Structure formats: structure tokens, C-alpha cells
Amino acid sequence: MSQPVALITGITGQDGSYLAELLLDKGYTVIGMHRRSSTLNFERIHHIQDRLILEPGDLLDEVSMMRVLRSYRPTEVYNLAAQSFVQTSFGQPVLTGETTALGVTRLLDAIRMVDPQIRFYQASTSEMFGKAQEVPQSELTPFHPRSPYGVAKVYGHWITINYRESYGMHASSGILFNHESPRRGLEFVTRKVTHAVAQIALGLAKKVTLGNLDAQRDWGFAGDYVRAMWLMLQQDEPSDYVIATGETHSVRELCERAFASVDLDWERYVEIDHRFMRPAEVDLLIGDASKARNLLGWAPMVSFEDLIETMVKADLALLNAPLR
Structure with a gap:
């Protein structure tokens, strides 16, 4: 059996670094896509950098993503890149929308054109619930985002569902509640x-x-949560899952x-x-991860x-x- 290949966008971030470690330990070839920048920061992946393949690319540029997909032919793509700080999204709402919302469409469309058999993971967030309609929140809870970041993530979440239903793609979203670590910004x-x-x-x-x-x-450990990301893409059928501790x-x-x-x-x-x-x-954000527990066999450890x-x-x- 050939070695699986995974592409991670946002590999230099907290989640990207933990996910890269997990996949390397499982025998994957890991491709990390990062933006060209005058101040590249590989601090979080420095200890594994010699085991990764790093490629420049940008969620604002669909051509760059198609180039990476065609060059490495990944079997799995994890989209963790975003403008992910809520406070910043109020000051930069348009940039947040371009990256965190439309960037998902560009990546999904690049996958659809290069190889629609690629399995796709979208990083959704509890911020989509915002003014929570019920407590705790599950996959069926209506969204009411309270920030440009949350609004952009709702778009990214629904466009993932749309590509799954329209093109039969194995595209799943993890509605992750807050997850932290020593690598948090x-x-x-x-x-x-x-x-x-x-x-x-x-x-x-x-x-x-x-x-x-x-x-x-609802705060958990990032290392626990990236394990849930991987489990989602190992399922026969794609779906969406709340990942949370259930404590606030x-x-x-x-x-x-x-x-x-x-x-x-x-x-x-x-x-x-x-x-x-x-x-x-x-409002009060607390997740009901029953579906992940029952179908993925996932539970937080920390x-x-x-x-x-x-x-x-x-x-x-x-x-x-x-x-x-």
C-alpha cells in the first residue's frame, strides 16, 4: 500500500503543527502550504521541519493551490488556514471574509478540478453559534454568529456542505470549540x-x-482535537461533527x-x-460531542x-x- 499524502493549509499555526506531528507518526507524507511572507514563522514546526515538504500557496490565489495539488496529489487535505482571531475580524472584516470564507471555496474548487476523490477537512468553529440558540450546542443547533470571523466561518461551513452534496466529495467539517496549548498565539x-x-x-x-x-x-487541548480531524477523514461517509469537552x-x-x-x-x-x-x-458556548464520541470513538484526554x-x-x- 502506498504511503498516504496529506496537505495541510495553515501548517505553521497551532493546529497545523499538532496535526503534522500526528500524521507523520502515522506514516504520512505531509505537505505544508504557507503564505509567502517577509516574516516567515516556522517556530511551531521547527522540530519537525526536516520531515515536512513546505510549499508556498495562498487561499486568495486558487492557481497556487491547484499547483500544489497537482504536484503532490494528496489523498487528504486539511484546511486550517484562516484569519482566526475574532477581535481582529472586527477591524479587518473584508480580509477575514476573503480568507476565511471565500478561501474555502477556492480550495474546494481547486480540489474538484484536480481530483474530486481527495478527502477534505474544513476547520469550522463554535463561534458560528455565537448568540447560542440552545445549550449545549450540537450539529443541529442553528448558527447565529456574532463577529465577522464567525460569519465567514458559517460561509466556509455551508460551502463545504454544498460541495459535498453537489459533487459527491468526501468533505467534512469539524465544529471545534476552543482548543488551546503552549503553541497558542x-x-x-x-x-x-x-x-x-x-x-x-x-x-x-x-x-x-x-x-x-x-x-x-468550552476549552480543550489542541492535540486532542487534531486527532478528531484525522478520524473524520477515515470514515466511509463524510459528515460534520462538534468537537468539545462538554465543560464550560x-x-x-x-x-x-x-x-x-x-x-x-x-x-x-x-x-x-x-x-x-x-x-x-x-453567549454561553458549550459543546455536545455525542456524535463524535459515538461514531468516531473520540474523547478528550486532557x-x-x-x-x-x-x-x-x-x-x-x-x-x-x-x-x-
């Missing part, structure tokens, strides 16, 4: 908090400024847990700044408490590391 609240905790513990900072402490999310925690709980891991009282170091409040906040402590320890180690 510093602009995301979990990493912002754990990195600040490490700085404060080491005497490098005195406070951290946050927005809405009452915002609640507030930003306040996040702060309590993170500061407690270094024996500090969070209330002494956290300040509120309304500039960090979203123009439209989402608890919220262990995840946050691991992230704090990683940031302490990062800040303590000698300069190169």
Missing part, C-alpha cells in the same frame, strides 16, 4: 493569561489587562487556575480594560486544569530559557 486569552502569569511569577511584569471575565468557553469555564476561572499554579492570588494582578471587550459577545497548568509551565520554561 499570545493574542488569544488563554495564552495571554498563562504567559502573563509566567512573567509575573518571574518578576518580569506586574499585571495583566483583560476584558470580560465572565465570558465562558469562565475567564475568571482561567485566571484563578493559572495564578494558583504558581501560588499567586489572581485578584492582585488582573485589571479590566474595556478596550478588550468585544463589540458583540457570544482536562482543563491540566491544560492550563501545562501552559503556565511551558511559558515559565520559555521565559527562563537562555537567549540563543
Whole structure:
């Protein structure tokens, strides 16, 4: 049997790096598509970079995607590339739409023209639920996005379904709830908090400024969630799956847990700044992953408490590391 080949867009991101590790361990040839940039950042994949094939390409340019598909003939494509920061999407709504929404169409159409037998994974998100119509949210819960990012992801989700139904493509979407790790970008609240905790513990900072402490999310570990992505593309039939822990925690709980891991009282170091409040906040997001549990045999392995402590320890180690 020939070695399977997978193409990952957004391979330099958190999810891309964990997925690349998983696929390499399973014997895949992994192609990583990245944008040409004056400041390429391969930090998250540096430890496996010599085992990857990296190719320039862009979700804004369908021709570049067709070139990569024709050159390597992947059996699976994982679309993880997007403008994925919610706050940024309010300031750059058009760019977010071009990349996060229309980019999915360009990639699906490139696959349809090059090889419609390729199995496709689309990274959908719990932000599509936004003003949640029910709690918890499942694959049948209506969408009501509350940000340009969420709106763009709804388009990407439905165009994936459309190509599946119109062209018989094996195209699946994972409606992933928040998933974090030490590789999370510093602009995301979990990493912002754990990195600040490490700085404060080491005497490098005195406070951290946050927005809405009452915002609640269903937070899991990114390494668990990429396993679900792979499982979706191993099924005989394509479908859509909610991937979540089924537990919800507030930003306040996040702060309590993170500061407690270094024996500090969070209330002494956290300040509120309304500039960090979203123009439209989402309601209670908590996922019902019953379908994934029953059909994929998937379940999260890392608890919220262990995840946050691991992230704090990683940031302490990062800040303590000698300069190169």
C-alpha cells in the first residue's frame, strides 16, 4: 500500500503543527502550504521541519493551490488556514471574509478540478453559534454568529456542505470549540493569561489587562482535537461533527487556575480594560460531542486544569530559557 499524502493549509499555526506531528507518526507524507511572507514563522514546526515538504500557496490565489495539488496529489487535505482571531475580524472584516470564507471555496474548487476523490477537512468553529440558540450546542443547533470571523466561518461551513452534496466529495467539517496549548498565539486569552502569569511569577511584569471575565468557553487541548480531524477523514461517509469537552469555564476561572499554579492570588494582578471587550459577545458556548464520541470513538484526554497548568509551565520554561 502506498504511503498516504496529506496537505495541510495553515501548517505553521497551532493546529497545523499538532496535526503534522500526528500524521507523520502515522506514516504520512505531509505537505505544508504557507503564505509567502517577509516574516516567515516556522517556530511551531521547527522540530519537525526536516520531515515536512513546505510549499508556498495562498487561499486568495486558487492557481497556487491547484499547483500544489497537482504536484503532490494528496489523498487528504486539511484546511486550517484562516484569519482566526475574532477581535481582529472586527477591524479587518473584508480580509477575514476573503480568507476565511471565500478561501474555502477556492480550495474546494481547486480540489474538484484536480481530483474530486481527495478527502477534505474544513476547520469550522463554535463561534458560528455565537448568540447560542440552545445549550449545549450540537450539529443541529442553528448558527447565529456574532463577529465577522464567525460569519465567514458559517460561509466556509455551508460551502463545504454544498460541495459535498453537489459533487459527491468526501468533505467534512469539524465544529471545534476552543482548543488551546503552549503553541497558542499570545493574542488569544488563554495564552495571554498563562504567559502573563509566567512573567509575573518571574518578576518580569506586574499585571495583566483583560476584558470580560465572565465570558465562558468550552476549552480543550489542541492535540486532542487534531486527532478528531484525522478520524473524520477515515470514515466511509463524510459528515460534520462538534468537537468539545462538554465543560464550560469562565475567564475568571482561567485566571484563578493559572495564578494558583504558581501560588499567586489572581485578584492582585488582573485589571479590566474595556478596550478588550468585544463589540458583540457570544453567549454561553458549550459543546455536545455525542456524535463524535459515538461514531468516531473520540474523547478528550486532557482536562482543563491540566491544560492550563501545562501552559503556565511551558511559558515559565520559555521565559527562563537562555537567549540563543
